[in-house]
Amino acid sequence: MTAASASGPAAAFDFDCLGVESVTRHFGRRRALSKVSFRCEAGSITGLLGPNGAGKSTLLSILATLATPTSGTVRYGGATAAERGAAIRARIGALGHDLYLYPELTARENLRFFARLYGLDAVEGRVDEALDRAGLGDRGGDLVSGFSRGMRQRLALERALLHQPRLVLLDEPFTGLDDASTQALVARLRAWRSAGALLIVTTHDLDVIDGLLDQAVFLRDGRVSGIAAGGVTGLREIYRERVTGGGRA
Amino acid sequence: MPMLNRLFLPTLGLALVMFAAAPALIVNAPYETTMGLVQKIFYFHVPAAMTMFASAFVCGLASMRYLFGRRATADRVALAAAELVVLFGIIVLVTGPIWARKAWGVWWQWEARLTSTLVMWMIFVAYLLLRRYGGPGSDRLGAGLAVFGMANVPFVYVSVNWWRTLHPKTSVVMTLDPGMRPAFWWSVAAFVLLYVALLTVRTRLAEQRTRLEGIHLALDD
């Protein structure tokens, strides 16, 4: 499975690095993000870590092109969202806290809808594969409203990855997962990294991602309070130091 | 708008002087034959209406600029212009019924232009409600509404007009006696100057507020 192969109307565009340059975002009086800068390369997992309200979700929205920064730029390869909007979106897969699934549709219908929306070919084949990978092969015809949180999460993840995106944005993907599912997800993330994807993950669960990250960006009050790179372990210590310890990088 | 900022005091001063002088001109203007003294209110009523509609367009255009260009100044101008639509609209909607009451004995006549004004006024009151209660992001939403409001002006006018012509009652259309023209255009000029002055000061207020917030936040750095 490669992240490089894609099909659909905007297949021509691809990128191998993500550059966040001095991104600031105001909401009236509130400054959600302030001069956030970092870079990611293809084939890496970056963690966005910080307490609630640090601006992680806002940053993910901006990276997903759902919101625009008040100032600063995000570059996908060399291009910005303003220049290549739809083409960039074809290479992005995102999973938010609210899982982007239609509870009134079956698992299969959900996947089929998004596959068609993304203009993918061989829809049925991809849908079957995705259902199998989510461990829902026999539940394809059931309504999503009847699924447990864990099942929905697995389905939602497969939906986000259906078009084999280059940039994968995951907002708290480990919430509500049991051990087995968590391990499976970690394995999946590693596999995608090997295939050349750019993964950005936010989470509160530091133990789960300890040793998984290639880069950890610590956010506090909308500002980057530290970046740890190169196979990050001992996250708890670093977190305490960079975020809760009141220190600046 | 630094140029307008510098001109603000002279503009306001000139506007006030013109308003002070206006009564002299208005008193000297010829009496309208059918309506008498109360007709003089039209020297405030009509210019206020003209300014109000102009402000609706200013708001719509500034909103377009904000929506597609993301220039923060445009948003401040749009908000100021919307507030002035409501303000000048109140003048129109108060002077109108006063005139109607004296001239025809009823407060409200569903006259085409006054009704159109009421509809436009309500659209911009809705704009202010949205900005106030819509939560974060309501600046962009408001911009969308303002653009729709501006595009709606011809439709409101045409539909209300056609609606009225089926029930013709008293006609408000007056021909402008040449003797009235100086007073009338003087009033229009005074209103326009007042509008520009108010728009400038309100925009500047918003600008100062943003700057103050910036300083507040910079303190945290």
Added chain:
Amino acid sequence: MSAWIGGFLRVAWLVMRKDLTVEMRSREILYTTAFFAASCILVFAFGFVKQGRPVDDVSAGILWIAIAFAGTLALGRTFERERTNETLQALMLAPCDRPAVYAGKLLGILLLLLFVEVLIVPMVALMFQADLFRSPLLLVALLAAGTLGFAAVGTLFAAMLVRARSRDVLLPVLLYPITIPVIIAGVRGTAAIMQEGGEPLARAWVAMLVFFDVVFVTLSLWTFEAVMTE
């Protein structure tokens, strides 16, 4: 160019079909909106009927007010559904022309409202002895053009309010003043249809509505992406 139009229509069709599928599973919005429209008409009937005779032109007004109220309710509920799982965001994330998503949602709402109208127009005709079917084609044109105008503005506003505070009350607050030309045209056009020799006037109102539709659908398509991105 034709490929672009093809892509646009394909996405709009996909979104509309998805909406219809979701709605057909429970039919909740369909039934509740239709019932609500009928209740509105009943309430107005008690408000305006005097001594067994409907007041002149009231049936036209009642019909369009019921459409407006029911439409607002349907819009609110439809987008509330999109809000619960943030699926509107998922649609915005897709690599398609974002206005196509608007078009798809508009078509879905339009179909819903037209269906409700099929139910309440005969109801009004019956209860108020209103001669609505004097020129049936003209009536259909009027209803279609008017509903499209209302739905076009309503879909945009409902979509843009999805993440706003006080969205329930703000939708009618924003929608009604802007759609007053539609209501006026609909009511006067319907009244003209019911009158002897009123066809030319009704046609004039239909023309105005068509013009309104063109302007506001275009405006909505144009501003959709801008108002939907934060």
